[in-house]
């Protein structure tokens with residue numbers, strides 16, 4: 001688990017993006033501080049910031065909401081829209097519709 005988090009500082013933006021995706025799929029909130037850091041780093045590649053936001057939406061932990069809300073107005077529309085989608089997912093996962101969904 002720790003390995004993908006540490007490698008989120010790898011020089012390849014494509015790899016960092018893939019690692020952020022994996023952390024989201026793992027759905028372990030231990031990854032949240034690292035994902036928050038990548039999303040909040042304005043020097044980070046947009047693709048990585050986008051994927052960090054998506055991953056934060058996939059991890060059902062509402063402590064991610066303030067950070068996602070902070071970047072709803074990010075100058076990069078891809079980042080802003082990713083935060084919007086992540087917040088929608090976090091909110092939807094607490095609804096009766098989510099509970100009644102069969103997978």
Ligand SMILES: [Fe+2]
Pocket residue numbers: 050051054
């Ligand atoms: Fe994505």
